[in-house]
Amino acid sequence: MLPSGIHFKNHAEELRLLRTGPQRIGFALLLLALAAFPFVANTYLIGLAITVAITVIAVAGLQVTVGMAGLLNLGQSAFVGVGAFTAAALYAHYDVPMLLAIPLAGLAAGAVSIVFSLPAIRIRGLYLALTTIAAQVVFPIVVLRLPTGWFGGSAGIGIDRVQAFGIALETPAAFYGVAVCVMIVMLLIGFNLQRSHVGLAFRAIRDNDIASSVLGVELGKYKIMAFFAGAVFAGVAGGLYAFYIRYVTTDQFTIWLSIWYLGMLIVGGLGGPLGAILGTFAVTVLQEAIHWGGNRAMGAMPQISGGIIFSVTNIVLGAAIITMLIREPHGLAHRWNVLKSAYRIWPYPRA
Amino acid sequence: MEPLQIAVEGTLTGLLYGLIALAFVVIFRASRIVNLAQGQLVLVGAYVMGTLLTILPLPVAIVLALAASLLIGVAIERLVFRPLIGQPVFSIVMASIGLLILLQGAVQLVWGAQTRPFAQIFPEGNWKLDALLINKRLLIGAVITLLAVEALRLFFLKTRIGLRLAAVAEDHFVALSLGVSVQASTRIAWAAGAFVSTLAAMILLSGNVLGLQAGDIGLRALPVALLGGLESLRGAVIAGVLVGVGEALAAHYLDPLTGGAMSLVFPFMLMILVLLVRPQGLFGWKVIERL
Numbered sequence: 077m078l079p080s081g082i083h084f085k086n087h088a089e090e091l092r093l094l095r096t097g098p099q100r101i102g103f104a105l106l107l108l109a110l111a112a113f114p115f116v117a118n119t120y121l122i123g124l125a126i127t128v129a130i131t132v133i134a135v136a137g138l139q140v141t142v143g144m145a146g147l148l149n150l151g152q153s154a155f156v157g158v159g160a161f162t163a164a165a166l167y168a169h170y171d172v173p174m175l176l177a178i179p180l181a182g183l184a185a186g187a188v189s190i191v192f193s194l195p196a197i198r199i200r201g202l203y204l205a206l207t208t209i210a211a212q213v214v215f216p217i218v219v220l221r222l223p224t225g226w227f228g229g230s231a232g233i234g235i236d237r238v239q240a241f242g243i244a245l246e247t248p249a250a251f252y253g254v255a256v257c258v259m260i261v262m263l264l265i266g267f268n269l270q271r272s273h274v275g276l277a278f279r280a281i282r283d284n285d286i287a288s289s290v291l292g293v294e295l296g297k298y299k300i301m302a303f304f305a306g307a308v309f310a311g312v313a314g315g316l317y318a319f320y321i322r323y324v325t326t327d328q329f330t331i332w333l334s335i336w337y338l339g340m341l342i343v344g345g346l347g348g349p350l351g352a353i354l355g356t357f358a359v360t361v362l363q364e365a366i367h368w369g370g371n372r373a374m375g376a377m378p379q380i381s382g383g384i385i386f387s388v389t390n391i392v393l394g395a396a397i398i399t400m401l402i403r404e405p406h407g408l409a410h411r412w413n414v415l416k417s418a419y420r421i422w423p424y425p426r427a
Numbered sequence: 428m429e430p431l432q433i434a435v436e437g438t439l440t441g442l443l444y445g446l447i448a449l450a451f452v453v454i455f456r457a458s459r460i461v462n463l464a465q466g467q468l469v470l471v472g473a474y475v476m477g478t479l480l481t482i483l484p485l486p487v488a489i490v491l492a493l494a495a496s497l498l499i500g501v502a503i504e505r506l507v508f509r510p511l512i513g514q515p516v517f518s519i520v521m522a523s524i525g526l527l528i529l530l531q532g533a534v535q536l537v538w539g540a541q542t543r544p545f546a547q548i549f550p551e552g553n554w555k556l557d558a559l560l561i562n563k564r565l566l567i568g569a570v571i572t573l574l575a576v577e578a579l580r581l582f583f584l585k586t587r588i589g590l591r592l593a594a595v596a597e598d599h600f601v602a603l604s605l606g607v608s609v610q611a612s613t614r615i616a617w618a619a620g621a622f623v624s625t626l627a628a629m630i631l632l633s634g635n636v637l638g639l640q641a642g643d644i645g646l647r648a649l650p651v652a653l654l655g656g657l658e659s660l661r662g663a664v665i666a667g668v669l670v671g672v673g674e675a676l677a678a679h680y681l682d683p684l685t686g687g688a689m690s691l692v693f694p695f696m697l698m699i700l701v702l703l704v705r706p707q708g709l710f711g712w713k714v715i716e717r718l
Contacts, residue, residue: 195699195703205653206650210699214691217691290718338524339524339525387533387536390532390533394531397528402522405518
C-alpha cells in the first residue's frame with residue numbers, strides 16, 4: 077500500500093516494478109551494497125553468498141511452478157542437475173564459453189522438463205507430482221548409464237579453469253560478481269513473468285484450473301510452460317553451480333535437496349519471487365546459526381558430532397515450515413509487505 | 428529362473444509396497460491429507476520397534492510398538508494438522524513436507540546415523556512348493572497385508588464411523604456442515620496410518636539392517652498409491668502387485684540389456700501410462716467438478 081498523495085497518470089506507471097523515487101533510491105542502494113559486499117566480506121562469507129545466489133535462482137524457479145501455477149514439483153534438484161551436467165559437459169568437452177554455457181544449461185533443463193510435463197495434458201492435481209518424482213528418480217539412473225564420454229558416469233565431470241571474457245575467475249570474489257549478475261537477471265525475469273499475461277494465466281490455473289480453462293487458458297500448454305519456466309531457472313542455477321564447485325556428480329542432486337528447496341519457498345512465501353529470496357536467505361541464516369552454535373558446543377562437549385548438527389538443522393527447518401504454515405501461510409514475504417506498508421503510511425494505522 | 432517364480436516374487440514384494448501405499452491411502456481416505464512424509468512414518472515406526480525389540484521380549488515389544496505408533500499418529504494430528512483444518516489442500520501438502528524434514532531430523536538426532544541390526548520377527552528362508560521357492564517373511568507379510576486391507580475396507584464401508592470419514596475425504600466444509608468432526612476423523616486417520624506404517628516396517632525390516640535409508644521406501648509407495656487411486660484401499664494393494672511384478676519382470680528380462688536401469692525406470696513408465704488413460708488412478712473416485 078502506498079501513502080496518500082502518490083498518483084499514477086496511467087496504468088503502465090502503476091505496473092512498474094519500481095514505482096516511486098524512494099523505491100528507486102532504495103533499489104540503487106541495494107545494488108551498491110551487493111557490489112560492495114566482496115570488498116568487505118571474508119572468503120567464507122563470499123562463498124556463502126555465492127551459494128545463496130545460486131539457491132535463490134533455483135527456488136525462484138520453483139516459485140514459478142509451485143507458487144504461481146500451483147503445480148507441485150518434487151524434482152527441482154534433478155533439473156538443477158541437468159543444467160549442471162550440461163554446462164560442465166559443454167565447457168569441458170566443447171569449449172563453449174561460460175556465459176553461453178549457462179543459458180544453454182537453462183534451455184537443456186527446460187527441454188528435459190517438457191518431456192516430464194507432457195502428461196500434464198491429461199493428468200491433474202497431485203497425480204502430477206508423480207511425474208516430478210519420476211524425474212528425480214530417473215535423472216541419476218540415466219546420467220550414470222550414458223556413455224562416460226558424455227557426462228563422466230559415476231566419476232562426474234570436473235572443470236579446471238573458469239574464465240569469462242578472457243578474465244580468469246580464480247577468486248571467489250570474481251565469481252561472486254558473475255553469480256550475483258546472473259541472479260539479478262533471473263529475478264528480473266521472475267518479477268516480470270509474474271505480471272505478464274503468461275504469469276496471469278499461471279495464477280488463474282492455480283486458483284481454479286477448470287474456471288481458467290473456461291476463460292480460455294489452454295491448460296495443457298500453460299502447465300507445460302510453467303514446468304518449462306521453472307526448469308529453466310533450475311538449469312541456470314545448475315550451470316552456475318557447475319562453474320562454482322567445478323565438479324559435478326549425480327550425488328549432489330538428491331530428492332532431499334528438492335525437498336529443502338520447497339521448504340525454503342514455503343518459509344519465504346509462495347506468492348512471488350520475493351518469497352524465494354527471503355526464504356533462501358532465512359533458511360541459510362538459520363543453518364549458519366545452528367552450525368555456528370554447534371561448532372561452539374562441539375568445543376565444549378566432544379560427543380556432539382556433525383550428524384547431530386545436521387539433524388538439528390532438519391528439525392528446526394521442519395518445525396519452521398509447519399509453524400509458518402499455521403501462523404503465516406503467506407510466508408515471510410507477506411510479513412515484509414505488512415511491515416513496508418506500515419512504515420509507508422506511518423503514523424496512520426494500517427487499514 | 429522361470430517366469431512363474433519371478434511373478435511370485437514380484438507379487439510378494441509388490442504386496443509390501445501395497446501395504447505402505449495403504450497407509451498413505453488410509454490417511455487420505457479419512458482426512459483428505461496427502462502425506463508426503465509416508466516414508467518417514469515408516470522410519471519412526473521402525474526405529475521405535477527396533478529399540479523396543481532389543482530390550483523386551485518379542486510379543487511385548489511388538490504390541491508396545493504398535494500402541495506407540497497410534498500415539499505418534501495422534502500427536503502428529505494434534506500438533507501439525509489440527510491447526511490446519513480448513514486451509515487449502517496445498518498448504519496441507521506443504522505441511523507434510525515440513526513433517527518429512529522434521530521426522531527425518533528427529534530420528535537421526537535420537538538414534539544417530541549409523542545402521543543397526545533389526546531383530547528377526549518372522550522365520551527366514553523359503554518354503555518349497557514343487558519347483559517354486561516362496562520367501563517366508565514376505566509370504567507372512569502378504570497375508571498381513573491382505574488381512575489389513577480387508578479389515579480397513581470393512582471399517583470404511585460398513586461402520587458408521589468409517590462412513591463419516593468418507594465425507595471428510597470428499598470435502599472438509601461439506602463434512603463440517605453435515606456435523607462430521609474433521610478433527611476426530613483426522614485423528615483416526617493418522618493413528619491408523621501410523622499403525623499400518625509400523626506393520627509395514629516390521630515386515631520390511633525383520634532380520635534386516637535398520638538405517639536412515641529405510642525411509643526411502645516412501646518414495647516407492649507414493650507412486651503406487653497414486654497408481655491405485657488415492658481413495659481406494661484395494662487399489663493400493665492391486666497397484667502394489669502390478670508395480671512389484673512389473674519391476675521383477677523388468678529386472679529379469681530388461682536389466683541385462685540396459686545395465687540395471689530398467690527395473691527402476693519401468694514402474695514409473697507403467698504408472699504414467701496408466702494415469703494417461705485413467706487420470707484418477709486405477710480405482711480412484713472420479714470426481715465431477717462444477718464451477
